[in-house]
Amino acid sequence: MEKKIRVLIAKPGLDGHDRGAKVVARALRDAGMEVIYTGLHQTAKMIVETAVQEDVDVIGLSLLSGAHMTLFNDVTKLLKERGMSDVLVLGGGIIPKQDAPTLKKAGVSCIFGPGTPCEDIVEFIKQNVKK
Amino acid sequence: MSNLTNRILKGDSRSIAKLITAAENNSSELADQMKLIHKHSGKAYVIGITGVMGSGKSTLIYELAKAYRKKGKKVGIIAIDPTSPFSGGALLGDRIRMTDLAIDDDVFIRSMGTRGILGGLASAVYDTIEILDASGKDVIIVETVGVGQAEVDVVKIADTTLVVLVPGLGDSIQTIKAGIMEIADIFVVNKADRSGIEQIVAELESLIDISCIGKDRKIPIVKTIARENKGINELINEIDKHEHYLRNTKIFNIQRKKRYEAELVEIIRKRLMNFIFDESTFKEKVEKLIDQISKKELDPYSAADEILSKIIK
Numbered sequence: 006m007e008k009k010i011r012v013l014i015a016k017p018g019l020d021g022h023d024r025g026a027k028v029v030a031r032a033l034r035d036a037g038m039e040v041i042y043t044g045l046h047q048t049a050k051m052i053v054e055t056a057v058q059e060d061v062d063v064i065g066l067s068l069l070s071g072a073h074m075t076l077f078n079d080v081t082k083l084l085k086e087r088g089m090s091d092v093l094v095l096g097g098g099i100i101p102k103q104d105a106p107t108l109k110k111a112g113v114s115c116i117f118g119p120g121t122p123c124e125d126i127v128e129f130i131k132q133n134v135k136k
Numbered sequence: 137m138s139n140l141t142n143r144i145l146k147g148d149s150r151s152i153a154k155l156i157t158a159a160e161n162n163s164s165e166l167a168d169q170m171k172l173i174h175k176h177s178g179k180a181y182v183i184g185i186t187g188v189m190g191s192g193k194s195t196l197i198y199e200l201a202k203a204y205r206k207k208g209k210k211v212g213i214i215a216i217d218p219t220s221p222f223s224g225g226a227l228l229g230d231r232i233r234m235t236d237l238a239i240d241d242d243v244f245i246r247s248m249g250t251r252g253i254l255g256g257l258a259s260a261v262y263d264t265i266e267i268l269d270a271s272g273k274d275v276i277i278v279e280t281v282g283v284g285q286a287e288v289d290v291v292k293i294a295d296t297t298l299v300v301l302v303p304g305l306g307d308s309i310q311t312i313k314a315g316i317m318e319i320a321d322i323f324v325v326n327k328a329d330r331s332g333i334e335q336i337v338a339e340l341e342s343l344i345d346i347s348c349i350g351k352d353r354k355i356p357i358v359k360t361i362a363r364e365n366k367g368i369n370e371l372i373n374e375i376d377k378h379e380h381y382l383r384n385t386k387i388f389n390i391q392r393k394k395r396y397e398a399e400l401v402e403i404i405r406k407r408l409m410n411f412i413f414d415e416s417t418f419k420e421k422v423e424k425l426i427d428q429i430s431k432k433e434l435d436p437y438s439a440a441d442e443i444l445s446k447i448i449k
Binding site: 008009011030031033034035036037038039040041042043044046047048050051054055057058059060087088089 | 149150152153154156157160161163219220223224225226227228229231232235236238239244245246247249251
């Protein structure tokens, strides 16, 4: 049987805007992936433990509150501690361009800002997910 | 014993998750691991939860899991959602109602797509129950996809099957009909603060009166308001009573045998399908036969004979 790509879409922190996360979740589902959506207000620990239990290949973090430098970092750090650094981590939401290099260094492979076509995200995942 | 099995027996969640993935993908290393797992399983009690969409199954499971944790029990949860037959993708959203359980080390939640299996379960559910069981979980709760009328396979795997209903879905008992009503060991009427509660309970009672004639156990009805954590202890009490009933009457062992039978059938089905449709040498042959059928050069029954004669000597 063909292996399915499993993706966790998570909303870390306190912002309550999940329209974007839901649109992306749907697009990934329609591209044949299994998408686990956990809802709002997740701590980094919740996200990482969920990723462990669900054995996901990809984590998509959506954040619009401005706390991405702290919260994305917390997630990638915890992932490393749990031996999950092979998971592809992506970011989305309102994230200034100049923050992207620092986030990349921390382990967030790509940032998708507002207006990104969903196909770009699907394609990026297919190209970069660990086989 | 392999390292992976060892880690699973110790309850390591990363190893549990990896083997469940292998079960879902039916990977080549799965069988060897499951052979080691089997003798360590069989201790956990399996609760199946089914019911109409939007009846509050996930919230109910969340409250049940919390109540079992308070009793010191370790809990495994398998939450099944439908896979799209068109894209093959799935949106698995049952965890939304259970978020803070994620950081409890003694709770393991796995979301699963049905991946083409009808009946309300996923093919990997049998292996997943064995894995969670061997990892030391005391209670395993399986949530099926929201049911229509035919998703009754949960009885094959559960020791106790809960059918969840809600008031105010019109004539809800009519809409879910025979199969679903027959598999309940306990009826749960959730959202019991809604209007129409007396009506649905009365309908259920008359249905139970008829269906339990001549039987030594009457199916109980438990009213719950899962969101407010009401009725949960009563529900656990009824589950405990049902477990005692099963064990006292030896029905427990009969049911467990049926689960292993269903598991065996599923393993054989998967291997056969794999052999016929995925093995490269055979695949060409099958495609040729399908081609012949469509051109009316061959009928499907003769084609089936030909395929099976290669397997059954």
